[in-house]
Amino acid sequence: MRVNIRDFFDLLIRWPLIAGFLAIFLLVGSVHAGGTPEHDRLAPPLRLGVELPYGVLVDPTGKLSHEEVAALPSERFAKYQGAFAAGFTTSAFWLRVDLPPQAKTNQESWLVLSPPFIDSVQIFESTAIGWRRHEGGDLLPLSTREMDSRDFVFRLKPQGNQPLYIRVASTSTVILYGALWQPAAFATQALPEARNWGLYFGTMAFIGILLVGLVVIFRQRRFVVLLLTCLFNYGMVAGLQGFHVWLLWPESPQLASMSLGILVCLGSATGILLVRECLSLSRSFPRIDKLYLATASLLVIGALSVPLNLYHWVAGWVTLATELASLGAFIMALILALRDNRLQLAFALAFLVHFLAVAPALAINFGLLAPSRAMHTLWQYELIPHMLVIAGIFLFEIRRAHVQWVSEQNEALLATREAKTLLEAKVQERTRDLSLAQASLQYALDNERQALFEHRQFMAMVSHEFRTPLAVIDATANNLTEVPPQDDEDLQMRARQVLRATRRLTKLTDTCLxxxxxxxxxxxxxxxxxxxxxxxxxxxxxxxxxxxxxxxxxxxxxxxxxxxxxxxxxxxxxxxxxxxxxxxxxxxxxxxxxxxxxxxxxxxxxxxxxxxxxxxxxxxxxxxxxxxxxxxxxxxxxxxxxxxxxxxxxxxxxxxxxxxxxxxxxxxxxxxxxxxxxx
The missing domain is CATH 3.30.565.10 (Histidine kinase-like ATPase, C-terminal domain)
Incomplete structure (x- = not known):
């Protein structure tokens, strides 16, 4: 099917892409803008793996105590650069952080660790009277945490020459970003970050309202699936950034943690169902459609693993299934485009961009790529233009279908008018033929009636006109037989009567002939x-x-x-x-x-x-x-x-x-x- 490229980009780029990239520009621009001039004058944070070198010890059983770990020599700890990522594992990890001299002051410093979905974080800080233990993680109520924040913020006053020990364990992927902040600097940078996320979720709310309107207006299944995909994925982003426990369930962290796992499963399932709707897999690739449908069903069932405490077994497969579905969607969209469906090029581009945005985060989650906060959160910002582009393509398909329907209606109306004209011409022709046939029949009938009339008249004329002279001849002959003529004059008179009758018969015969x-x-x-x-x-x-x-x-x-x-x-x-x-x-x-x-x-x-x-x-x-x-x-x-x-x-x-x-x-x-x- 040929698509008008100008109309396509007019609809596709004019508002969905502009709105999406404008949101990205505002969000990313806000991130790069940093804080205020006051923030620029404050001391920068000491980043984990950069200014704060560390080594890692793996605890497969998770039973090592702090005393046992602290007694180990530093050579037992593997050195790491940058943030730490271990992938999906049930092991615990001990980080031995060597604090630089500028961190060992009598002033309080704040250690900020993220992401907020880590199950358990323990900090062991050396003090004059021994080791001080700090507890954190997304399974602790917000009121028991040291700071009311989405991330895990710990107040530290490290003393002596002992390193800082951090124990990390999680049922999902193990990733750790960290930085040691001065309190004033951390408070200053928190304001633009909060503004960024407010803008992000405000944009998400606008898209959600827009999709609700599209569902109400068009009442099509694909808009329902798109709306559910947006809601589940945006809810998942909110959970990954710690907003569930911070805003919804501050005293029920288990509920917040379970909601995140459930949203991950449901968001992945609806994302796969969205591929089915975008590419019409039931018609274009029926066998692959069954595979996608079965995968989405398994993901929905996988959400039950969260309350059963089995999520650590399915977490990696859930994210991997979504990425493979996006890659398959890109390939199938290209195949459909080669089949002369140019519109599928837009879907191919959308799923390719989504695949590339999710791939770094997936590689970080599996421990295959060095952690980067920007790369890890790139897909979250890409969700906005991704959903808008798909909505724009859906709207274009509806517009194209409407234009085609109008064209078909006009063609049908024109064909109806032509058929009506042809029918009227045929009716007139048939009417004319019937009139001619009727006139011919009437003419034949009139001729038949005239012939019958003339026949009757002729027979009446013959029976009367011929009878009279014949009667004269017959009477004269009988008279001659019964009464002989008295003389020649009488005979001649009777002969003249017969002669007149004979000549009259002759005249009548001549007239008829x-x-x-x-x-x-x-x-x-x-x-x-x-x-x-x-x-x-x-x-x-x-x-x-x-x-x-x-x-x-x-x-x-x-x-x-x-x-x-x-x-x-x-x-x-x-x-x-x-x-x-x-x-x-x-x-x-x-x-x-x-x-x-x-x-x-x-x-x-x-x-x-x-x-x-x-x-x-x-x-x-x-x-x-x-x-x-x-x-x-x-x-x-x-x-x-x-x-x-x-x-x-x-x-x-x-x-x-x-x-x-x-x-x-x-x-x-x-x-x-x-x-x-x-x-």
Missing amino acids: ADARLRDDAFALHWADVPLEILVREAADIVIWSAKNTLVTDFSRAPEIWRCDPALLRIALSNLLDNAVKYGGPGEVKVSVAKADDDLLIEVSDQGQGIAEADRIRIFERYQRGVNVPEGKGGGLGLAVIRMIAKAHGGSIELRTKETPGCLFALRLPRQGSDDVQS
């Missing part, structure tokens, strides 16, 4: 030059044969020849004349043929009732009849066929208004070659 032909996709006109008068008179036979009608023709302005489809034009004229005979009533049926504006105009009129204004457009539709047509008379197909024939020629058919009663139909056909002609 023309309707089918005109609606065929492969329809085409059969052009020919036709004598108009002959064509009109052939179509007007139905009028000639009608007993109630008289045919009147006008060819005065008509052309002799016209190019058209003769069969279709004959059907159109025959239908117009047939309608005039059927619906026009008795009287004249007039046919006028003329040329008008290069077009052929054929007008057919009758003397009937005419057609209502509302029916003038509807009557040209298939199977539509006027309201004045008697019920059951006509099939409503003739005028529709006439209009299709006219359009096929590029012409038109219209019903014109006339002054006299009756109908006037005008059929207009363009000359061949006109742009309106359809082929």
